[in-house]
Amino acid sequence: MPHQRDCNAVASRAPRNNATNNATDDTSSPSPSQRQRFAIRLSYDGTTYQGFQSQPYGNTIQDQLEHRLRSLLKRPVRIVAWGRTDAGVHARGAVVSVDLTGDEVRSLWRRRTGRSNHAALDEREAVQQAALFLHGVLKQFACSTGVSEREALARFGSISASSVSPVPMDFDARYSALWKRYVYYLYCSDADCNSGQPLPFAWMRHAWRIKQQLDADAMAKAAQLLSGKEHNFEWLSVLQQGELRDPRRTIQLAVEEVHFMSSNNAANSMPYFLEYSQPCAKVYKVTATCDFFLYKMMRRIVGMLVSVGSGNADLNTLSSCIDAHDNGDDKEKPMIPKELVETAPAHGLCLEHVEYGFPI
Template sequence: MYKRVAIEFSYDGTDFYGYQIQPSVRTVQGELEKALERIFKVKVPTVAAGRTDTGVHACGQVAAFDCPNPRLSENDIRNALNANLPGDIYVRRVWFTHDKFNPRYEAKKRIYHYYILNSEFKDLFLQRYVWWFPYELDIEAMRKGARFLVGTHDFAAFSKKDEEKENTVKTIFNVRVVKLRRELILIRVEGISFLRGMVRSIVANLVKVGTHQWPPERIEEVLLSKDRTESAGLAPPHGLFLYRVLF
C-alpha cells in the first residue's frame, strides 16, 4: 500500500543544470530521485510544483511521490532524505496527502523572490544569490512600472523563448519592489503560474525603468507588443528564488 507524500525543500541552484531531470548533467530532480532510490531500493518518480532554470534557487519548492514503505512516518522520510541528499538540497517539511496530489496542477499561488545588490562594490559572500548592479536605481519608478504587470495579461514578450504550445496568458496577483536595507532590493512576484524566464524578464524590464532608460509606461508597451524583441531580456538566474508555493 503506497502513501502519497509531499515534501517542501530548499536548494542552492548554483551547481545544478536546472530542476528537471536530464541525461548526463546534475539536476535537482535527478539528485532527489537518486536519494529516493537509495532509500527504497526501487525507482520513485516525482512531480514538482515548478521547474527552475540553471542557477535558480528555491526556498520552498514542493514535490510529491508515492512512498513504497507505508510504515515510515513523515519524520522518518524527512530524516532519510536529508541523510541521502547532497549538501545543496535540504528537505524542510514532509506530509502525507491525498492519493492524486500533484503540486504542479494544485498550486493556487507561486511566489518568487529576486534579489539585487545595488552597491558600488561586489559582495563576494552574496554573489551566488544576488544580481550585483552597481548603478543607481529609482525604486519609485520601478514600482510605477510594476503596476502595469498586475492582472491577467498576455506575457509573450516576457518569456525566455517562443512558447508555441503554452498559453502565454498569465495572472499576476502582485509585484512588489522593496528596499530590504540600504543596498539590497527585493522584487517579489506572485502569480498562479509563469512562463519560462518570465520572472527574470520582469526584473530586467523593471531595472531598465529604474535606471531611467525607460519611463514606467514602457512596461505596458512591452506587454502589449507580445514581442520578446521589445523586452529588456533576462536578469541573471542567480538572484532568483522560488520562495513559496501555496495550495
C-alpha cells in the same frame, strides 16, 4: 491571490504527459491499491546544479533527490514536481511528491520506532512515522550523483527537505497548486564597498549585482503598471514550442528595499546571505505572485525593472508596450525596445512558495 478556478482552467489546457510533470512510469510506481503519497517541501541552493529537471548526466536537483530515495527504498523512484527551475535558480518552498507502497510505509515505521514485525499496527500512525523518517533522510544529505566525492562533500546540505507530509492520492504537485511566489534580489554598488571591505561572497550566489544606483521609485511605479489586473505577458517571457497556456495572467508584483539589521536581532527577517553588520550597498527585493509563470517570465520582469531603474527605459514607453500587447491584434505584435526585454541572471531568483488547498 488568483482564484482556484483559474488555476484549474490552466491545468485543463496543459498536456499532462510532458517532462515537466515528471510522471511516474510502471517501473518506478508502486501498485495503485497499496500506495501512500507524500508531499516534500524542498529548499535548495541551485548554484552548482543544472536546474531542477532530470538530465542524462545526473547533475540536477531531481536526480540528486531520486538517487537518495532510490538508495533508501532499493528500487527505481520517480518524483512528481510542482514544475521546474533553470540552472542556478534557488528555492525555499518547492514541492514534489513520491509514492510508497504499504510495505514500504510499514518498513519505515518499524525502522523509526524500533518495533518488530509482529507489533500491532495503527495505519495512521505508521504513515505519520514514515513521513518523519523520510524527513530525517532528506533533511540533509550528500549530493553525489554525477559529481566527484569532493564535489559532493562541498555540496552537502545544498538540498534540504523542510517538511514531509502525507497527502491524498489525488494530490498533484503541479496541477493542485493554487499559486506560486518568486523573489529576486538585486544589490547596487559602484564599488565593492565604501569602507574598503569586500562584499560577502554569498551575495554573488544569490543576488544580481548592478554596478550603479537604481531609481527605486521608478521601479516601484513600473511594478504597479503590471500588478493587480490581467495583462498579456507574452512579450515578457519566452514562449516554448507547443505552449498551450494563456499568456494573459494576473500578477501581484512589488519592489522593496531590504533594510539591514543586526543578525542577532530577533525580529530580523533578512535572508541569511544578506546578513551584514556594515552594509555598503542598497539591496532590493522583487516579489511576484501568480497562479502560473511563463518560461523566464520572472527574470524578464526583473530585467525590465532594472532597465527602468537605471534610466535605460522610461515609464511612458513601458506603459505603451503593455497597452499595445493587452489590446493589440496577436497577429501584429508591436516592436518592443530591446532595453525592455533583458533577461536577469538566474542566480538572483528564488522560488519562495507554492500554495495548495491545505498545509504542506
